[in-house]
Amino acid sequence: MQYHLNGFKPGNYEIPDAAREPYPAPPMVDLPKEVDVLIVGCGPAGLALARQLSEFADITTCIVDQKEGPLLFGQADGISCRTMEIMEAFNCSEMMAKECYQLRQNAFWEPDTAHPENIKRTHKVPDARLGLSEFVHGVVNQARLHELLLEGMQRSVTHLVPHYSRRLLELEVDESLTQDLSAHPITATFERIDATQSAKVETIKARYVVGCDGARSAVRKNLSIQLEGDSANKAWGVMDVLPVTDFPDIRVKSFIQSKENGAVMIVPREGGYLVRLYVELDLLDKDQRASQLHLTADDIIAKAQLIMNPYQLDVKEVAWWSIYEVGQRIAERFDDTPAGNPDSLIPRAFVAGDACHTHSPKGGWGLNTSLPDTFNLGWKLAAVLQGKADPKLLQTYEAERRKVAFMLINADREMSKLVATRPTANKDEQPAKKTTADIEKFIARQNGFIAGTSIGYDESYICTGHENQGMATGYPIGQRFHSAEAVRVGDGCPVHLGHLVKADGRWRIFIFGNQKSPLDANSESSKLIDFLANAEASPVKKYTPAGADIDSVIDTYAVFQQQDLAIEEMPEYLWPAKGKYGLRDYEKVFRTEEGMDIFEQRGIDREQGCMVVVRPDQHVANILPLNAHDELSAFFDTFMI
Numbered sequence: 050m051q052y053h054l055n056g057f058k059p060g061n062y063e064i065p066d067a068a069r070e071p072y073p074a075p076p077m078v079d080l081p082k083e084v085d086v087l088i089v090g091c092g093p094a095g096l097a098l099a100r101q102l103s104e105f106a107d108i109t110t111c112i113v114d115q116k117e118g119p120l121l122f123g124q125a126d127g128i129s130c131r132t133m134e135i136m137e138a139f140n141c142s143e144m145m146a147k148e149c150y151q152l153r154q155n156a157f158w159e160p161d162t163a164h165p166e167n168i169k170r171t172h173k174v175p176d177a178r179l180g181l182s183e184f185v186h187g188v189v190n191q192a193r194l195h196e197l198l199l200e201g202m203q204r205s206v207t208h209l210v211p212h213y214s215r216r217l218l219e220l221e222v223d224e225s226l227t228q229d230l231s232a233h234p235i236t237a238t239f240e241r242i243d244a245t246q247s248a249k250v251e252t253i254k255a256r257y258v259v260g261c262d263g264a265r266s267a268v269r270k271n272l273s274i275q276l277e278g279d280s281a282n283k284a285w286g287v288m289d290v291l292p293v294t295d296f297p298d299i300r301v302k303s304f305i306q307s308k309e310n311g312a313v314m315i316v317p318r319e320g321g322y323l324v325r326l327y328v329e330l331d332l333l334d335k336d337q338r339a340s341q342l343h344l345t346a347d348d349i350i351a352k353a354q355l356i357m358n359p360y361q362l363d364v365k366e367v368a369w370w371s372i373y374e375v376g377q378r379i380a381e382r383f384d385d386t387p388a389g390n391p392d393s394l395i396p397r398a399f400v401a402g403d404a405c406h407t408h409s410p411k412g413g414w415g416l417n418t419s420l421p422d423t424f425n426l427g428w429k430l431a432a433v434l435q436g437k438a439d440p441k442l443l444q445t446y447e448a449e450r451r452k453v454a455f456m457l458i459n460a461d462r463e464m465s466k467l468v469a470t471r472p473t474a475n476k477d478e479q480p481a482k483k484t485t486a487d488i489e490k491f492i493a494r495q496n497g498f499i500a501g502t503s504i505g506y507d508e509s510y511i512c513t514g515h516e517n518q519g520m521a522t523g524y525p526i527g528q529r530f531h532s533a534e535a536v537r538v539g540d541g542c543p544v545h546l547g548h549l550v551k552a553d554g555r556w557r558i559f560i561f562g563n564q565k566s567p568l569d570a571n572s573e574s575s576k577l578i579d580f581l582a583n584a585e586a587s588p589v590k591k592y593t594p595a596g597a598d599i600d601s602v603i604d605t606y607a608v609f610q611q612q613d614l615a616i617e618e619m620p621e622y623l624w625p626a627k628g629k630y631g632l633r634d635y636e637k638v639f640r641t642e643e644g645m646d647i648f649e650q651r652g653i654d655r656e657q658g659c660m661v662v663v664r665p666d667q668h669v670a671n672i673l674p675l676n677a678h679d680e681l682s683a684f685f686d687t688f689m690i
Contacts, residue, residue, distance in 0.1 A: 050148055052320040053291060057368035059121040059192055062148045062319070072196055074118030075210045077243055080251045081111055085434050087237055087255035088112040089268050091211050093125070093191070094402030094419040095261030096198040100139055101427035101552050103205035108434050110207065111253060113215045113239060115262070119199060122289070122369035123191025125416035126318060126325055127152075130182035131501025131529065132417045135424050138552040138667065141197040142184065149187030150319045152176050155492065156298040157485035160308035167359045168305055170298065171485060177496035183532055183545055186500065189319045191416060214243035218250070220258065220271035220398075222385055227397045230433075230440055232256070234397055257430060259399045261423065266404035272385050274400060276407065278378035278458065283469065284330040284342060285409065286349035288370035291322055296360040299324060304468065304485050310355040312470045323368065328353045329469055330372065346370045373409065377458040377465075380405035383447040395440045396447070399426060406454040408461035417501055418457050421666075422450050424552070428665035431554045437592070437602065439688045442511070449506040456504070460495055467491055503528060506668060510687045514671040514680075520659035521561070521672050523651030530559075530663045533647045535608050539616040539624070539635035543645060546606070550667045555604045556685075561648065562609040563658035563675065568618055573658065573675035574607070575620070580678045581605060582622035588685035598627045600634070603685075608639045608647060610655060 052058070052066050060069040086102055088095045091114035099112040128136075128149060136142040153176050161169035178186050202209040219238040226234035233254040241249040260268025269276075292299065296315075303315040311329035318325055328349050331342065346367050354362050382388050383405050384396035402419030426446045432438035467488045497503025505527035506512045512527040523531060532547025550557055558581070565572040581589045582599075589603045599622070607623055616624055616635055623637050641648060648655050660681065662671040671684050 050320065051322070053323050053368075056366055057289070057291060057323060059190065061196060062193060063144075071121050072119040072192070072199075074213055077214065077241075077245065078212070080113070080212055080215070080239065080253050081109070082252075083233055083254045084109045084111045085256045086110045086430060087235060087253060087258045088261060089217055089237070089258065090114060090261035090263060090266075090402070090404070091116065091120070091195070091213075092261055092263060092402055092419065093194065093198075093416045094404075094423045095259070096195055096202070097135070097420045098259055098261065098401070098423035098427045099209055099211070100198045100201050100205075101424065102431060103202040103207045103209040104553055105431050105435065106206045108207075108431060110209055111255070112209070112211045113217075114211055114213050115216050115242070117214050117243065120192040120195050123193075124371070125191045126188050126289075126316060127414075127417065128187040128189060128194065129417040129499065129501040130178055130184045130186055131504070132420055133184035133187065134182060134529065134532070134547065134667065135420060135552075136194070136197070137184075137548055138424075138550060139198065139201055140551070141201060144197060145187060145189065145194065146184065148193065148319055149189035150317050152186045152188060152302055153179065154301045155489070156301045156303040157489060158298075158303060158305040159485055160306070165308045168307055168357060173298075173301065174489060176302075177493045178500040181497060181500045181502045183547070188316055188325075193319075194416075214241060215239040215251070216242050217262070217267040217271070220268055222272070222398055227385070228395055230256075230395070256434070257397055257399070259401055259423065259426065260404045261400075261402050261419075262404055264403045264407045266400060268398070269380060269400045269404050272398055272400070274405075275381045276378040277381055279376050279462070283465070284372055284374055286328040286330055286344065286352070286370065286372050287325065288328075288346060288349055289318060289323055289325050289368040290350075290364045291366040291368070292324055293363040293365060294361055296357060296362065304488050305356060306470050306485060307356040307358070310358075311352065312468055313353050313356045314468060326353050327468075328356070342372065344372055376407065377409075377462050378407045379451070379454050379458055383451050384443075386444075390444060393441070393444070396443050399446060401426060401450075405451075406457055408458060409465050414457055414461060414499070418453060421453070421501065421504075424666050425450055427552070428554050432665075435554075436690055439690060442688055445509060445511060448509070452507065453504055456498060460498060463491060502531070510684075511664060511670050512668070513684065514662075514673055517659065517672040517674065520654045520657060520674065521651060521661055523653070524661050524669050524672065526669050526672060528669060529667045530661070530669055531651065533650045534645050535639035535647050536642045536645060537636060538614050538619070538638040538640055543642075544636075544639065546608070546639070546647070547667065549604075549606060550663055550665075552665070554665050555600070555602060556665060556670075557663040558603060558605045558681075559661040559663065560605065560607040560675070561653045561658050561661065562607065562611075564610060564656055566611050567607070567609055567614075567620075574609070577660070577675050577678065578607070578620045578622050582620065584678070586678070586682045588682055588689070591682075592685065592689050599625045600627070606637050606639065608641070610641055610648060612640060612642075614638070614640055
């Protein structure tokens, strides 16, 4: 798809350039007086959380933002493989994949040894992330991702829309009420800042609040949570431009290092014409901000032109630009409980995204860490609010996501030093000799983290069973469930199993059968299915409400090695009658096929088979033998109600 030929236009890329309009702001309506969850901030973290909670009709959610309307020009642009997988859980990955620039190559440029004042390409390589997911790392306007999440919210059962033009004045957490889960201990006071009713004050009470309001988070400040880490000391310019240039790799992600003038990173954008430039600027003095440099877009362009010599760069339009500081900081805690939470308190206020980790944008990791923050938190909030899980589940958010934030900060610190050609600590420091080869090695070494596919959570009661890891080596416990295709028995259709794990709050049990036919009553697969369907100790029987569909809380799928299977021969549990008409679900049983053998692709023990338990956020929670009925029950009994 091509767009922006005659100038950048934000909005829905399904609409031609000539007719595309910016996203409209929803009508101004009063804030509700009381909600279950209050979300402050309409960035990727806030919208991902709102999108997830919008699917639950029995949970009231309010999302508030200081901006006057939806984002038009994106700060972030990279969409990692893992983020694409999450968007698939929201049923909108197809549009993202269709519209984005797909990053498949990297080019590296250094000073020409014969003419050091010029740059020269050293080599091109395939992107290191290829093959880590069924999705490719993409680049698209952040505002477009926002729009897809906003559309999903509005079209959901709750028809959730944000409240814009509200500034948070005060946030209070009544500590005497925080451990009473029926109470609303959060009181938030907002000021209307729109033109029609400016300065009107509104108050809202909430059971939980999540601050997704960016690096200068008012929620974080009201919770007295400190940011810790390095202060900014290096300035970079970033801009989205429509250029005319003879630079040959303008449509390839390129790392450019000049001899005297600094570095440029080029990231092609969606539509075939738009390009993002990251341009190395000057060191900052202590306590100096980038805004104090008083640079303009023309200054950034001039610097890029110097660095890219001998190639010409004629910028015809600047769609968006900014100057940012390089600094890495992380919040001392991610919720309102004391550090370490020695009394095992239930948290009622959280921070997520840039509100709890700040860094440079060059790696494209901000959005791709922020959105998974709340993808982790959302299902936990829903499970607790719906009375399905013990409130202690909320304590796992900080433990799981703060570890990822530290990984992010460390990777960004290393990346920032590698990309820059000048020191980033103080002006007297002599920079170590670095080449673009060092950048390439870093990308290759960190490709799983950069893609988001290798990020895993430490052992806990919702990440366990490590003694059985050998039964399915391709499904590391704690990491996301790595999708692979299998053939659906009911209709012969190939299906990505990872795409079955939607953002609906349900747990999944994937049964990978052994070499004995599941039709044999003595097989471990048959016994497990009978246990799940009929035993009093079955977590499916125990935690599914009376009158609800059998898969409404724990959804089971089966993948078998046998080829001669028919859906009508399967146990009824695997093609259950559901809904008010008792319609049959024919989409739970799969088999392997030559060239589509998930047992081989994911290292699943053919002789023994296994169970893989997958959390609502697509991370592997447990691996168990097929006969581990008691252990499966004990796993769910640990936290479910």
